[in-house]
Amino acid sequence: MSDSSVKPSAKTVFSNPDHFFAFGFGSGLAPKAPGTFGTLAAIPIFLLIQDLSWPLYVFWLVITFCVGVYWCDRSSRALGVHDHGGIVWDEMVGYWLTMFLAPAGWQWMLAGFVLFRIFDIVKPWPINVIDRKVGGGFGIMVDDVLAAVYAWLVLQGFAWWLL
Template sequence: MDHYLKRLSMTNPMHLLAVGFGSGLAPKAPGTFGSLAALPLVVLLSWWLPLWGYLCFLVIGFGIGVYSCQVASRAMGIHDHGGIVWDEFIGMGITMIAVPISWPSALVGFVLFRLFDITKPWPIRWLDQHVKGGFGIMIDDVLAGIMAWIVQLILFSYL
């Protein structure tokens, strides 16, 4: 674990949420591990909640995420550390909005989200570079999720 992550307390609920319940503590590719850890939550929520409830979860999760990512970022003393992965949880949730859950759709959604999150095409890269704080940590993944969602809807509407 790097020295920035050691500044977090896993007994602090905001820190624990920011690191995706520990998935962001992976020594390599924490964003990928965070996205993978988000999938079971996304699947369960999409099965258990009506669409409006799922959307409410995402909106509330975004709001809490802005705060928790800001708290964790301040504690670490670095903006948008790779171990902060709650933004990946919300991004994956957005990617799967109203998408029929199956192994192919989960795999395609995961790959698309990671593709947009890693490559950061415009305007994602601009947001990542210019918007700071907890909102900045969250918003680029929200947009990556929206882009992945649109591509996924297009792909699955033709299959």
């Protein structure tokens, strides 16, 4: 569950490396829909990594997940709020996972964005259970990874059906 009642300042986010990364380079400071802005912040990085070989892309996903567990945990503890709405590194990693092996093109990037946001917001089973029961940085990260797996499966299904 997310609680955004604590409002860290831009100075706090930009002066603390844990907050800076957990808040998606500042995108999580958006006053409305920070998760959507965090996902949008993932797109330029996706453009840089989309042509990696699949083993390197998987390596990228594993590393960004692991450092995300660390950054999100430290940031949430410092704020005193589990899964603060401004913590969006999990959305970024979720988008990158959604786009793993996706066909090239802006339409696929948009479809991946929309699918990921839907699954991240709706949180179907077991994501909703994990979101409530698993704490710490791992809990922050893992529910978005599961949302990304759902989005990835649908996106890959569309690609298989349409291409």
